[in-house]
Amino acid sequence: MSPTPSHSASRLLILITAGFGLALGAQAASHDDEHASGAHGAASSQEEPKVIAKDSLKQKMAAGKAAAKAEKSDPKAEPTSVSMAELRDLIDQKIAEVRAKQAAAPAVKVVNKSPKPRAVAMSGQVKQSMAAYGAAAVPGLPAGHDLHWEYTGTAGPQSWGQLKPEFKTCSSGTRQSPIDIRDGIKVQLEPIQFDYRPTPFRVIDNGHTVQVNLDPGNNITVSGRRYELVQFHFHRPSEERINGRQYDMVAHLVHKDAQGRLAVVAVLLDQGKEHPMVQLVWNSLPLEKEIEQASPVMLDMNLMLPEQRQYYTYMGSLTTPPCTEGVLWLVLKQPATLSPYQLSVFSRLYANNARPVQSASGRMIKEGQ
Ligand SMILES: [Zn+2]
Incomplete structure (x- = not known):
């Protein structure tokens, strides 16, 4: 051929x-x-x-x-x-x-x-959980302004689960936070790797707490997973208890990984020396609720952390509606301190914004040595 x-x-x-x-x-x-005008004579x-x-x-x-x-x-x-x-x-x-x-x-x-609505749905889910923690997902928009829940009265913690269908987990969940941390299994926990750096920040009083929204750039790595710090906020008194003891306040540092999973580092706050970094936050307290106040200075989150970084860890939930579960809790054992005056500043805004402790329900709690 x-x-x-x-x-x-x-x-x-x-x-x-x-x-x-x-x-x-x-x-x-x-x-x-046919659609072009006579101007395109060359065509x-x-x-x-x-x-x-x-x-x-x-x-x-x-x-x-x-x-x-x-x-x-x-x-x-x-x-x-x-x-x-x-x-x-x-x-x-x-x-x-x-x-x-x-x-x-x-x-x-x-x-x-066609794939777009799916992507929107996913980011919507993440946005919902972040909004639940008061993160200002959309810059300039007030955070958590439509959540009619309170810490006392008829819209208090006992009723959260009944306020809205999407808050159902607050009453039906079995892995809720906060808990009284006790009987932890003492083990060698790998250290949390903090990768924090001075960052621009904005302060907002969202009606439930004072919250600090941070620009990107602060990360932690724990169990090989990297989470970015999105915001932190305060509760008074501390939501979590350690062997029954409640602290004056707690700061919750809310981190999120690329898949939207949350890891919260809790820094317990005891009365003592003035906290220079918290003072920067108080200096930028906005005059009105639900309006972000940008700070002229940067915030170095390393200064938020106590010297010792051992921690307790367990799986829990958001401590505010919708009480979404699957949150990795990392509660630092050593408290940081605020001055009596710094504590009183927050008390004037929020005398009590702590959810009561929830049943640990036999959950695994690990205590780092
Ligand atoms: Zn919190």
């Missing part, structure tokens, strides 16, 4: 394909010209050669068909006849492909759009 016939056949195919492509180009160009002058190409394609295709017919009618035809038949099929196939592509073009656009 000589390679020549198939070679010439493929050369013809290339010519036809090229011609067809040009013809399509001419069609597209003339279509565009119409390009039309002519393309029309010629289209005509020459017709000629080539006609020639190909005629050749194929002639070959077919000759019973003694060389292998060329097979090639020409194949070629005709290929041409038909090519035309069908091009037509299919043209027809499919709008459908492809729709397909490209």
